[in-house]
Structure formats: structure tokens, C-alpha cells
């Protein structure tokens with residue numbers, strides 16, 4: 001279970017959110033909605049340890065996750081809006097790279113893990129391609145495989161369906177549902193109401209639930 005208590009974030013004098021409380025159950029799919037600039041991306045960056053908070057507490061399965069910038073774990077995997085794939089690496093190497101460099105797996109072990117994840121996500125026939133040869137929905141699935149390769153306890157997505165057509169959006173929804181069945185906790189920032197309705201167990205609305 002993820003427990004966020006009393007979390008406050010400021011950039012200089014600008015308070016982004018104040019005393020934010022949010023609990024997410026294991027295996028839950030939570031959509032995070034709210035107007036542009038309200039702090040949704042900032043929240044998931046804090047969860048992933050990529051951004052600091054000014055005060056408050058985050059616990060994941062009773063472990064405290066520091067919010068002061070001192071963390072370097074991969075407990076929360078992020079999937080960025082623009083995918084952030086490495087253009088010069090194949091699909092397989094995009095997924096295998098971090099397990100080799102961060103988790104210190106051998107190249108062959110990491111590639112095996114990557115192949116399995118890509119197979120689960122229906123991307124077996126694309127492993128040798130490069131990002132520019134993929135559709136938006138396929139890039140999204142590589143980004144998901146890459147995050148999963150680090151064995152996160154939570155996956156957090158930033159606008160996973162932006163720029164995708166309805167068919168690709170449905171494919172991403174299927175991936176989210178499959179991961180849910182496997183018990184993965186997922187937090188999804190989205191403006192896409194159609195997608196949110198397809199996948200969410202619950203919606204967290206920044207506009208009504210967060211003080212500024």
C-alpha cells in the first residue's frame with residue numbers, strides 16, 4: 001500500500017500543493033486528473049524520487065520513501081509522456097539497458113528478461129526495430145516494458161494515451177488491465193476520460209482534493 005501524508009511542494013514562493021493525502025491500495029489502478037499545471041507530474045516525480053518535496057511523508061508497504069532527494073531506488077517506475085526511449089538502441093536494448101547498468105544483470109540475463117516482458121506486451125516481433133520504426137502505441141508498450149524491467153512496486157504513467165488513436169488507446173488499456181491482474185499498482189495521469197473509464201478503479205481529482 002502507498003500512503004502519502006501531508007505532502008507539500010513549493011517551487012520558490014509558488015506552492016504547488018499543500019498537505020496532500022493519498023492512499024493507493026496494492027493492485028489498484030488510480031487515475032489522476034486535474035487541470036494543466038496543477039501538480040500531477042510533480043507528484044509522480046516526487047514518488048519516483050526525481051523531485052524533492054518540502055515536507056510530508058511517503059510510505060510504500062511500510063517503508064519510508066525519503067522526499068529530500070536522497071533516494072536512488074526504482075520502487076516507482078515512471079512512464080513519461082514522450083516515452084523517452086533511446087533512439088539509437090533497438091527495442092530489446094531499450095528494455096535491457098537499465099537492468100544491465102543499474103541492477104547489474106549480465107547482458108544475456110537482461111536480454112532474456114527484456115524478451116519475456118516484450119512478449120507479454122505483444123511486441124515479440126518488434127525487438128530488433130528502433131524507436132523511429134514504431135507506432136505511438138508500440139513505443140508506449142516499450143516504455144512500459146522498460147519500466148517493468150526494473151521490477152517497480154508501482155508504475156506511474158504521465159498521459160499514456162496522448163497522441164494515440166482509439167485502437168492504440170484500447171491496446172494500452174489492455175496492457176494496464178493485464179498488469180492489474182498480475183497485481184501491479186498503477187497510477188495514471190490522464191486527461192482522456194474514455195481511457196480513464198476503461199481502466200480505473202478510482203479517480204483522484206487534484207482540483208477538488210488538493211489544497212494550494
Ligand SMILES: Nc1ncnc2c1ncn2[C@@H]1O[C@H](COP(=O)(O)OP(=O)(O)OP(=O)(O)O)[C@@H](O)[C@H]1O
Pocket residue numbers: 011016034035036037038039040041042043
Ligand atoms: N522545475 C520547476 N521549477 C519551477 N516550477 C516548476 C518546475 N516544474 C514544474 N513547475 C511548475 O509547477 C506547476 C505544476 O507542474 P506539473 O508539471 O506538475 O503540472 P501538471 O498538473 O502535471 O500539468 P500538465 O497536465 O500540463 O502536465 C506548474 O505551474 C509548473 O510551472
